[in-house]
Amino acid sequence: MATTNSHVDTTKPAAPAGPLDATGAPGTLPLPHKTARLLTLAGAVTTFASTMLAWTWTAEFPGDLTYYGSPVDLQTLTLVGSVLTIALLLSGSGVRGLRWLTPGGKTAPVVLASLGTLGVAWFSAGAIAVVLGGLVNFEAGMWVAVAGSLLTVVGALGLKADEPFDPADPTLRDPGAWRRFRHSLKAPAPSPGKALPGWAELLVIAVTFGLGLYVFTYGIDTPYGELFIGFLILVGFGAGALGRAGLNQRLGQLTAKHRNVTFTAAFVAAACFPFTQSSDQYTSVAANILIFATVALGLNVVVGLAGLLDLGYVAFLGVGAYAAALVSGSETSVLGVHFPFWAAVLTGAGASLVFGVVIGAPTLRLHGDYLAIVTLGFGEIFRIGMENLDGSSGPSVTNGANGIANIPDLVIFGFNLGEDHTVAGFELGPFANYYLLMLLFTIIIVTIFRRADRSRIGRAWVAVREDETAARAMGINGFRVKLIAFALGATLAGMAGTVQAHVTSSVTPEQYQFVEVVPPNSAFLLAAVILGGMGTVSGPLIGASLLYLIPAKLQFIGEYQLLLFGLALVLLMRFRPEGLLADRRKKLEFKETGQLDVPTGGPGLSKTEA
Template sequence: MGLPLSAARAGTGIGAIATFASTFLAWTWTAAFPGDLSVTGYPGGLQVLTLTGAILTLLFVLAGYEIRGLRWLSPAGKNGPALLFALGTFVTTWFTVIAITVDLGGLANLEPGAYVAAVASLIALVAALGLPSDVAADNTTANAWQRFVHCFKAPTPKEATALPGWAEILIIAVSFGLGLYVFTYGIDIDSDNPQLFIGFLILVGFGATAISRAGLNRRLAGLTSKHKNVTVTAAFVAAFAFPFTQSNDAYATIGTNILIFATVALGLNVVVGLAGLLDLGYVAFLGVGAYTAALVSGSPSSTIGLHLPFWAAVLCGAGASLIFGVVIGAPTLRLHGDYLAIVTLGFGEIFRITMQNLDGSSGPDVTNGSNGIPNIPDLELFGFNLGESHTILGMELGRFSNYYLLMLLFTIIVVTVFRRSDQSRIGRAWVAIREDETAARAMGINAFRLKLLAFALGATLAGMAGTVQAHVTFTVTPAQYKFVEAVPPNSAFLLAAVILGGMGTVSGPLIGAALLYLIPAKLQFMADYQLLLFGVALILLMRFRPEGLIADRRKQLEFHETGQLDAPKGDIGLKKAGV
């Protein structure tokens, strides 16, 4: 038997308020624990995450009462989101308490505030487990675990009251602003404070699930599809504002590398997500663009000795990758499935080994072998040297911030190409080939030519990103383009970014690439177990979210039950048909 609804909501709310109050007390007596949780009256570090979780838990509890102004928060589920936020707050709080105990050596290092937080978050969670499920048919006979499981299954959101146009645009702008704040908060966490980043991941993970179960993501998706131009503008305004939020240019490094990784992943999404071609050697096209730019950009170690302007280097890198894409794709795209994957994997390794052997000993002296091409000069655009600091809008931007803004421009180009391709006749033909190539051929589609076009376009986009990567990293070496490497981008992580984010979508690979780059960069102490954890994460993803974090409607219908009745089988079907 569950708790009465009023008692469960009251208990969850009281627990959330007590948890909120506990963050203003000292949790430990020493500042040795990262974040300094010893100050009374001023939450810091992991306390801020607990405070945020408590506030969100309380808000969604109040939304269950359908209080005017809060109804919009939970269009699909009244109780599931509150339970998920209570669980996220509980896990974050208890993780902090355990981390203090382990790092400082015993329970004696806990102050009363930590005990209050642990007990209060437990009370909120236990009371939230008593909330009735939003979808359970018979809540009176369901136990706490069954009600908890049902909270992960949100019903269809209710029809929202129409809002004025300006209000819908404001909601979109605020949503992207909050997204920028969360992303910036994660990047700004010092890598020497992994406890805070783990707590951040815990709360964001439960929070994203709660928002999804509340139906807010669907409601926001409806607004963004209604105001597409506003959405695209808001997204890139938020991205443009990122370097202006950074006080340390070192954090902008992560943002720049994420954009490079994400742009290449989006190019791979053309090949895998739209055309359905499994390419395991895609990182080689990034390397072709990077090596081409390194050879023609004036590096003292270049064996060619050219120094072309940047726009010419970009064209050379993109053109070289295009040629390689056609040359490799023409003989191999007649293969299908696993055979195509093996051939592309072989191409990736052939490229890396070839670059390593062009050292003047094993072959012609072109790439300096395993030493690569170092000392690639910084770019100069319109009189600005991107390697120097510049003041823009009253703020000083360092080297990596400059390259971030340049890479953002390239990302806009790639996103535009992807969206135009996806919405064109060619894009629809790619999807048809991906779903059933035999049927597409029967409808008159030239499958080979269109697959070659997808392969060439994906290679061109990767080569274009490689031209910027060469200048950002100063050096291009063959070791950067292995199939699996500890530091992305590499073919395995690029493919994982597409699958994790959601194949065939624009935002999916961007989010997937950001997660796969940011998490290893912040949790460096787990580098020895990175591939193991990566494999576990993929297994969990395939089990619980096979369509990816951001999935289109087709993928959702493909991987999940639609609620439609199955077609009758056997004699029963014949009898119903009157036969």
């Protein structure tokens, strides 16, 4: 990147990558930097062109990739990947008007984007070969895509790394190809951004959440598994590339500055989702994701903040759902009463609260693994208890394994959530209504989480999690604050359970197991929290979305689902113990940053650079 120096915009503060260019470590492949750049560009353009050609000759492959000039599905994803690669490459080379794309790393984003494109293109080739039976089904376009994406990666691997080798590290004297590759993925933190006018910052936030909504909607709407896998590959590598480019950190600074705007924008974007759908097929998926994510967020209070490992959390969801089902006028309910919705919510939350305190009071005297085992036991006791309250093994309350069925749809202010409504020209089906209702609960629970986190009680939870003896010596009644966390978590789950009872319209004991293939269950809830990132708001939301969508979209993994789930968790714990989205503290806890400073502005930006 030696030539870029002359192009560095002087109006900007010197980018950290600038002075490093001359000494940047060699890339994985021994190519001259200029040649490598040309190769990358040529490869990406070829890949781009290939998406305009037909990839196969028959329409049997899902999506019909037989047309010239109009890329569809997997071709579109490849196209997006190649465009991203080109944009990042040009930005890194200092092309005017694009430089804002790479305030941090220059090479690492290109490498990741090219790998993502290669992943999608080659995965498409593999899928076509497997589905249609053999390479003979490739049209010329497919071969061009395979070659073009390979060429891009070869070129990108020849680019000089963003950072020089650490001279103090003796293992880097004569690094092998793998070490050089690992090193080429390292990127410096971005330079502090130029101050934008207030409206522009808000616009950036709005556009980002708009894009986020689009990406999420695309993922949910993928009609077949191959496309979803391609989508995951592209999003995974693309997020990595944008992170290395420093855009995540820039955005982090903006959202930290405008917390409430960000919060609002996120929920406006989420509320727009049902309006993008023409049928209820995917809004039901979205409504279930929201239920799952909201319960995971409640669990995050217990696990993430107070550090109490609860393996029976789904029981609280069940208590809320059963309590609401009993009082909501179902024909099979023994109570035969029909409370209005707000009263049903209070009943569900109250029942869960009582259940939480009753279970928490004796069990919270235990610590760590013992607590986990006991809560696991109580979770199963709940399910088996519900199965046996059927009139033959015990008193007749829950209809045993048949559960409480035909729970009537909600009517709020005369607005029947079970019917289709037309709002501003958009048709909203029952699941869209429930999705919007659930979103309201998510907002409430997110607010509760955020407010509790940053308060006296939230600090007491974290203190008890960190060192209970020291916390007690600081005057914190450990048992009391843990019980409050447990009860709050239970209440939140109970609230979500009330809505769930109406969405699924029946509650059975089988919905509330420790582990089964359909989330939410205790194991998946905990996994969502850990996968996404403990102690954060967005972590469990993203973790829950992934854990719900992957099994729902990839039906063919079927019986291997739990095996893959376990494998994924092991890999995650090995390579990213802090979860996908680490909170500020966890990031420093698990990764040696070599900096004593804790960033104040945004994550990852140290004070010395600010």
